[in-house]
Amino acid sequence: MTSTASSAPLKEQAQDLLAQLTGAPEARFHPGQFEAIEALVEHRRRALVIQRTGWGKSAVYFISALLLRRQGSGPALIVSPLLALMRDQVQAAARAGVRAAMVNSSNVTEWAAIRADLAAGELDVLLVGPERLNNPDFRQNWLPELVRACGLLVIDEAHCISDWGHDFRPDYRRIRDLIANLPAGVPVLATTATANERVVEDVAEQLAIQQGGQAGPDSVFILRGPLSRDSLRLGVLHLPTATDRLGWLATHLGSLPGSGIIYTLTVAAAEDTAAALRAAGYPVLPYSGKTDADERAEAEEALKENRVKALVATSALGMGFDKPDLGFVIHLGAPSSAVAYYQQVGRAGRGAIKADVLLMPGREDREIWEYFATASMPTPENTGAVLAALRQASSAGQELTVPALETRVDVKRSSLDLLLKVLAVEGAVERAERGWVATGAPWHYDAPRYERVLQARLREQQAMLDYQRTSTCRMVFLAQELDDTTAQPCGICDVCAGPWYPSGLDPALTAQAGITLNRTGVEIEPRAMWPSGLGSLVSEATVDHGKPLGGRIALQERAQAGRALARLTDLGWGNRLREIFAPGPDGSPLDGPVPADLGRASLQVLADWDWEQRPVAVVGLPSPVRPALASSLARGLAAAGKLTDLGDMEWVKEPEHFGGNSVFRCAGVLGAYRLPDRVQEYLASSPGPVLLVTDRIDSRWSSTVVARMLRKAGATAVLPYALAITH
Template identity: 60%
Template sequence: MTSAASTDTREAARAALRELVGRSDADFHDGQYEAIEALVEGRRRALVVQRTGWGKSAVYFVATLLLRRQGAGPTVLVSPLLALMRDQIAAAERAGVRAVAINSTNAHEWTDVLGQLDRDEVDVLLVSPERLNNPAFREQQLPALVRRIGMLVVDEAHCISDWGHDFRPDYRRLRDLIAQMPADVPVLATTATANSRVVADVAEQLGSLQAGGDLRGDAGAEPVLTIRGPLARTSLRLGVLRLRDSASRLAWLLSHLDDLPGSGIIYTLTVAAAVDTARLLRDHGHDVRAYTGQTDTEERAESEGMLKRNEVKALVATSALGMGFDKPDLGFVLHLGAPSSPVAYYQQVGRAGRASESADVLLLPGIEDRDIWHYFATASMPDRERAERVIGALGDAPISTPALEAMVDIRRTPLELLLKVLDVDGAVRRVQGGWVATGEPWTYDAERYERIAAERLAEQQHMIEYEQTDGCRMEFLQRSLDDDTAAPCGRCDNCAGGWFPREIGESASTQAAESLDRVGIPIEPRRAWPTGADRLEVPVKGRIPADEQAGEGRALARLTDLGWGGALREIFAAGAPDTAVTPQLLQACIRVLAGWGWEQRPVAVVAMPSRSHPLLVDSLARGLADVGRLPYLGALDPVAGGPTGGPGGNSVFRLAGLWDRFSAQHLEVPPGPVLLVDDLVDSRWTMTVAARVLRQAGATQVLPFALALRG
């Protein structure tokens, strides 16, 4: 029997929903009110797993309004992306919900926001997961906020999972926040992308698993209500088109981009692929923009707005464009290369067809996909030896990240990620002025990381199976996400036949081949020595003197490039034999030199003394010298056995391993520019140190050249 109070709650909730969506006839989808009732009436914990567009934000905004009317404090909404925060604040305003954010872009507004909180003028406070561990916020604002919090909402909760641990480790600290909150504060976690494993991972972080697998809150509390809806997207028309190589995929795109409905997103697996693809399409008349994690924040916001207003045909994007981008009428999503799991793929294709009857989703997988998956998976996993090195370097006195970098030989980005993981594990702590060791015992959780690695391999295999299945593709995705309502969609290429053209125009093939054959990537010279070099007995600091600097160099291509990157990846693959440069590679390198545009032609060629590819480097240097009719002076001499260490370390340690390890004493270096040849450029410190040696030996300029640029 329905109580009067429950009826009143439903009516109040329905009125708030109608205000939110601006429609007087709006009513709840299946599961929406059940979640609201559990939060408002039962003060329970709820996990909502529903497809994009179902209305998860309506649940927490309506619940917030009802809780506030009951005298509860503000809702704290943990949200992962700034773009998502912007959309959430706009949606809140439509519902009469007073929402404000504290994030890295509005530090100048924090005092005003805190004043609004003190005056109880805020209904929803949006914070990033990283903000929870900001020392000032954690110590000065968070305790008072925890005492007053009315509800905690964790948006995009799959980021809690091990699937996303390398994306936002700070999500894992939410368990500590929940432990500090009063027991009757409701908690809502929402996501559109979760299989059973991810749900279990969320359970592990938000609470614990009781017998039978129900998610529990505090001991003795009711199990968390899990509301899981069907994930089928009836508007999406899925397809897979397997083509023989990158040139064919780009040629297909050139031929048929304008045939795709409306405007959309073209996803790539790497930054280089996004930039190169966008350039090719623009060069041949298509209105597109590149969108990656390296794109300026202002340019990203501008590009998002242009796509929403249909002012571009597509954004060519990495996974940087995903959560937080909301364009209900997005016409298509196309992938040049497959994401590494059905979970990731579903999350990205879910951007399309949210408020339209039809949207096209097409995957063009590549033979290089597995190599790219492997690279990103291994690059993000914490390493025991590195972790122990960081913990051992820290003590009671705060050490800044740059200073720590100079102590532990780990580059900045992986060091910052590792510090976050160790912080969440309780081994280190971020304080004002840097990082300290907590002194708490820490053990490398090898079993956990082995499990993550095995699960990722399994999900990669599922993605291969998605590409190869002859069954319904939407049904396959649903089953991969453990959706027991999965059934044939009747729309995908396997259900209804191929809906996309397969032919490729001859001119498009030529244009794609020419684009992939483009050569010449700038190698920017180092201009300053790394901070902290003197700690490793390298007597330099500040700017590199102008008469010791290298000039701007060139590489044939990046290892991640769609064109020459494939051939270069084979050369530098683990275990590949050292062989002389092929005629094709040599001719490509000659084209790089022909288009360089240097002010003064080189007067000689010098090679680096390569440890891994001596035959390759020597043959390349000799070949360039012969074609250019330049004297080949030979290779620099290694001193005391040559450089120590290897690629992958940070700048200070890399420089220390190279310092005073090269000599040009036996070379008769003429005055003028010298072409300095190597195989692979990574940190650029090898070229920097070698150029300094050649400049001191008499070269007026050093022009670095390499086959490949990492990245």
């Protein structure tokens, strides 16, 4: 940097950098942008900026970073939540002459070179994901030097800090400790476009943390702008069925402006919708947490370059995706809060671009909200079990990996990962070199706080339902949910100006969509490996010569690929199956003979099944929850297919740990079933493929263990079939 530039007034320097950043010499700051830069660079403040998407928050921290570098400060450290966001920011920084790099799981081979550039003072900005703050190697080998040299700390998407926010991420809680350890005088910037007043207060309180104590949230510079977006034309279209919603898309997607995003609530819905729209001739791609990382990056580029009409995405495509000319956002199913909805639709209508935003809610939305809410909420039983296991191991000098911990606590892997993060950021456990350990710090389950969070979630869900029925301007409604009271009626939404979207459906396209949604048959992939640590739970889990079960399941003892009528999360048959598997009015399971429509659909699955050899017999896998449903399905399929009906497997005991993690589920199934004599006698004299029938498959361990028993008794193949598979 030249001495002339360094000695120029701060606003003049900032204006020059803005011109470089935007590539427009005539560019001027939006109201509040320079004030935020001044607070950081001139006064070394801690600042929280709440501004709508597209306002230019990244310009604030890039320009501030360069100005602080001119003054001799070290590089800026930016904590950013998503790979897509990091990639975009690194590219934007390079265009502005900012020397930036990112450290995350996608570029491990570049880390050594990045550390060398940092040591040589060759970087202005380093972006890291919040999960790095929970990585022992990063905390030990990177973080001390980064904290010592840091010239500016930026927390992007700062609403993730708060467990009151719609997108709370436990790893973000570690930022509180990072802020507290910063040297005096290092400015801190937190930015977000989606924060109501409760989240703002929580984030400001954490920003105020300082070495030796807390200065108080009043010490934080808060810049809050209007959140209403006059570039978005909002609407809600109520259609009775998933087929109708998909038929509307197939009919009208081509008339929507430019390219855009179609959001769904589940992975299955994203895949099904993408398949149906491709069948209708539209160039679309699915995008979810299941999509391979390289394929996700390619899909993002395809949308940015308008090579596809839309990405059909889950919330995995959210914060940080930047396409200035995104023309529309459609939701098939409503997010669980108006704040989350605002965040997703904020991808569109940036700058001078107008965009259409349409919500098509589904009757299954509430069930999906409840599933995700209960899956992510720690319970006293789970947290207590995890802490007890880690404390016991730590007292013996042991570190427990997640698979090892699974053999000691009956908690699903996804919930276990979340629990460990929560306990880690609250200081009760920590990741060591070889696994997890208890710290010995006192900790208690904060039931009142979790109850308050739960009630906040329920209020958010109700607000989303109210949004669908509101007689208030939809943009005003969303802004008020973010505690912005300045919004004025937009004049263009379907409440202000009447429906702007067509409601008619092309019968042929809708029928085709229905065929796609209502297709029968989902493959059930057979398990190929025993869960690690199984022998420590079940002593009788042995194979020949007393060797404990472990490693790969022998091919000659393995089930074949099975079939289910549908996933419970599917849009088509999934809706019908959720009715069957829903609890009754008193909360107890509904049970009874298989309904005729599900029986006919099951026969269609069997007719379409491309098995190498037709089964010779049917064996029922009894259900501990809906025995009549499972048994009647097995009997009906045997009769309709003219297959030998060998009856049901016999209980030795009901499987334990229903709903627990993989190793406990497997251990609970081992020893739970016995082959009836008639089955053994039949297979001994007439070996052949066996159709193994049950109502629902979740962990796949019951079908895996029983398949092994049938194969050892003489079945040449075991073909599992169920009405539903959970995922």
